[in-house]
Amino acid sequence: MRFPLIPVRLTPVARRGSLLLLLLLLAAAAHAQVLLRGTVIDADTREPLPFVSIGVSGTSLGTASNENGEFTLSVPSLPRTLVVSELSHQKDTVRVTSAAAPLTLELRTASITLPEVKVGSYPFQLVDRAYRRLLRDNRQKFYGKAFYRQTTRINGAPTELQEVIWNVKSNSSRIEGTTIAQGRYAGVPTVNNFSNFSVYTRMYGLFNPDSTVSLALLSPNTFQNYLLELKGIVAGADSLKAGVAEIDFETRPEIKYRAKGTVWIDAETYQVLRYLVSTPSFTGTSTNPTQKFSNPEMQYDMAFQEAASPDAVAPLTYMKTSLTADLTQPGKATLPVSVQTLTFFYDTSTTPTDLPYTRASLDDRDLDAIRSVKYNPEFWENNSVVKRTPLEDEVIAAFEKRGAFGTMVKKAPTKAAPRR
Structure with a gap:
């Protein structure tokens, strides 16, 4: 049985309602994930x-x-x-x-090979080409979020826990600017607090393109400043591709700045996939002039997504920044200190935003930034990014036992701050 079509005349209000409903349905479909x-x-x-x-x-x-x-x-x-x-x-x-x-x-x-033809100047050629690619790729900006977690231990016991969600602007070699979205800080009174340590993450980069006297590995001065050793080529599933070169580096003996580490470079596209460096150069000082940091070791670990195509620019995946040192004070026992941080980048895109990204400064104070946003416990309880980067249970338990988690330390004897 066929039913006749009956024309329906919509009033202006009904038409607007129907259009709104259609737009809502389309929007819902567009955002379905x-x-x-x-x-x-x-x-x-x-x-x-x-x-x-x-x-x-x-x-x-x-x-x-x-x-x-x-x-x-x-x-x-x-x-x-x-x-x-x-x-x-x-x-x-x-x-x-x-x-x-x-x-x-x-x-x-993956299998690791070291072909005889890939020795001598080959690692220097790869690093130079990686530097030139960074110069080109540095123009591409990325916008997204980053989860920063910092854990401080003094004499083996956890004394600080800081977690922040940043809106972040970055490029292929560093963070360019951040603005805080949420933050929390827990701590206990102790001999020293590292409440401004995030500046080492937010200011660090693979190279400085404006400096002709740079001591960075990726610079025009690699040969003058570094010794390089090709450890091997990590072969991929496709044997026709060049693979990933693993290169150990160390500053030359005559260079005062000491650094050593490993860089992984795609031998076909010259993209830096990961960069790991350790240095005894720690510029932080304590607000207590009697306290000193001895035997410091700073480490930076940066990893990048693999580019979707040979010419594509890849954003940061994560950054780890850590410090180990001995805290000394006349008349008191030496205390081992460890600060570990992880910055995980997510929701990254190339679409610009109108957020007020701010470059990191030595005048920054992490706790001031955290206090500037209202603490929202539900945000942290339901945040999937926080849950997928779980912290050690014993650290959480230590703060919860003291009733310190989610609070601010109002009085601290001393603080470590970056040296100007």
Whole structure:
């Protein structure tokens, strides 16, 4: 049986209501997301793999596994192809058609070779080309969020815990500016507080393109300042590609600034994938003039997403900044000090925002920034990024036992601050 079509005349109010409903439905459909969860493991040892890059093929979407190998990733729809890569393992691709169950992604260990032809000046050529690529890529800006966590231990016991969500502007070599979205700080009265330590993360970069006398590894002065050794080429699943070069570096004996570390460079595209450096140069001082930091060791660890194509620019995945030192004071026992930080970048895109990003300054005070935003316990309880980068249970327990978590330390004997 066929029913006749009956024309309906909509009033202006009804038309506006129908249009609004249509727009809402379209907006809801446009923002619908599929949440993928899973774990990345070593195919041979079955152990979880931390900080593995998980990207979505053909898009700029991506994330990294946490310290337990776990990850979450929102995608617009399924099916999707995930590109999974880690420096010491073979890159793999996985076709995902359903989000009903958590994914288990397995990576096989990559072979490492050292061809006889790739010796001598070869590591210097790679570093020079990586520097030139950074100069080119540095023009691309990224906008997103970053989760910063800092844990301080004095004499082995946790004394500070700071967590911040930044809105962040960055490029292919550093953070350019931040503005705080949420923050919290917990601590106990002790001999020293590192309440301004984030400046070492927010000010550090791979190179300074404006300096012709730079002591950075990636600079025009690499040969004059550094000794390089090619440790090997980490081969990928595709044997036709050049692989990733692992290069150890150390400042030459005649250079006063001491530094050593390892850089991983894509031997085909010259993209820096990871940079790890240690130096005894720590510029911080204590507000207590009788306190000194001896035997300091600063370490910076920066990792970048793998570029979607040879010419694409890849954003930061994470940054780790750490300090170990001995705190000395006349007439008192020497205390070992450790400050560990992790900055995890997420929701990164190339779309500019109108947020007021501020460059890091030695005048910055972390606690002042945290106090400038109202503490919201629910934000931290329900934040998936915080949950996926779990802190050691014993650290949380130590602060909760003292009733200090989520509070501010109003009085502290001394503080460590960057030296001007």
